[in-house]
Amino acid sequence: MRGNCWDRAASPYFDLWVPRLIPYHEDLIRRAVPRPGERVLVTAAGPGAELLPISRALEGTGMLAATDSSPTMIEHARAEAQKAGIAMPIDFRVADAADTLGGTWDLIVSAFGLWQLEDRDEVLRSWSEALGEDGRIAVLEWGPPEPDGPFQLAELALVHTAPELGGARRGWALASRESMGELLASSGLRLVRHAVIRNTMSFGSAEGFLQALCNGGAFVHLVEGLGRERLGAMAEAFYARLDPPSARTPLSFAPAASIAIAQKSPA
Ligand SMILES: C[S@@+](CC[C@H](N)C(=O)[O-])C[C@H]1O[C@@H](n2cnc3c(N)ncnc32)[C@H](O)[C@@H]1O
Numbered sequence: 001m002r003g004n005c006w007d008r009a010a011s012p013y014f015d016l017w018v019p020r021l022i023p024y025h026e027d028l029i030r031r032a033v034p035r036p037g038e039r040v041l042v043t044a045a046g047p048g049a050e051l052l053p054i055s056r057a058l059e060g061t062g063m064l065a066a067t068d069s070s071p072t073m074i075e076h077a078r079a080e081a082q083k084a085g086i087a088m089p090i091d092f093r094v095a096d097a098a099d100t101l102g103g104t105w106d107l108i109v110s111a112f113g114l115w116q117l118e119d120r121d122e123v124l125r126s127w128s129e130a131l132g133e134d135g136r137i138a139v140l141e142w143g144p145p146e147p148d149g150p151f152q153l154a155e156l157a158l159v160h161t162a163p164e165l166g167g168a169r170r171g172w173a174l175a176s177r178e179s180m181g182e183l184l185a186s187s188g189l190r191l192v193r194h195a196v197i198r199n200t201m202s203f204g205s206a207e208g209f210l211q212a213l214c215n216g217g218a219f220v221h222l223v224e225g226l227g228r229e230r231l232g233a234m235a236e237a238f239y240a241r242l243d244p245p246s247a248r249t250p251l252s253f254a255p256a257a258s259i260a261i262a263q264k265s266p267a
Pocket of ligand 1: 006044070073
């Protein structure tokens with residue numbers, strides 16, 4: 001589990017990524033359609049940006065729980081829910097993604113959580129078992145990958161500098177309809193809806209983007225042991241791939257993310 005790593009990353013994740021992710025969360029929740037009175041579990045909730053659109057859709061009724069393995073993330077989520085004035089009780093728990101809190105759920109949500117889990121099959125099976133009748137699972141993941149996108153260019157630079165990491169981010173394959181369908185099927189679930197969405201995100205400079213990735217994003221656990229020299233080499237390798245090739249190049253792009261809505265397969 002990378003709980004400690006995400007504990008350290010919680011503040012930069014919240015400051016640097018969450019504002020850019022909110023349009024993706026809103027797209028996910030629009031497609032997951034939480035209905036008033038439903039019981040909703042948000043897994044790997046991080047600082048909980050998904051909770052506001054869900055609570056709005058629930059109109060303050062039903063049940064809402066949020067889990068994450070990082071205590072610091074859960075503290076952020078609790079504080080943010082209070083600040084946002086969410087008008088329904090939320091059960092915040094430090095728990096693994098596979099833990100469904102002994103409940104039966106109408107909707108289980110995972111935004112940018114599944115990619116990092118080693119035991120995805122097991123996690124999905126536990127979600128499947130915890131679904132009520134007509135219950136559904138809503139998953140949001142980055143991808144399909146775009147060869148010239150900043151995420152991929154940064155990943156190429158990382159692998160170029162630290163080949164031992166052997167492919168930084170293993171979750172990209174999750175984004176395709178076929179692989180997501182297969183993963184779900186192996187856990188007793190069927191894909192009922194799949195959509196690719198894009199929202200624009202901007203960074204004032206390539207350097208700011210890379211710092212956000214390394215301090216609060218998907219590279220957090222990868223760059224920990226790299227050391228200053230190799231971090232510098234990775235940054236140079238990244239900037240060299242940009243047009244113009246500079247740390248100061250501003251980035252504005254619309255990375256693809258995939259939404260999968262799944263239900264239990266008929267017995
Ligand atoms: C990229 S963040 C996503 C947070 C949030 N869902 C969002 O979309 O903003 C990934 C989160 O997964 C959590 N996480 C990592 N491994 C986990 C595990 N095994 N069980 C539960 N949460 C986990 C991390 O603590 C982190 O908060």
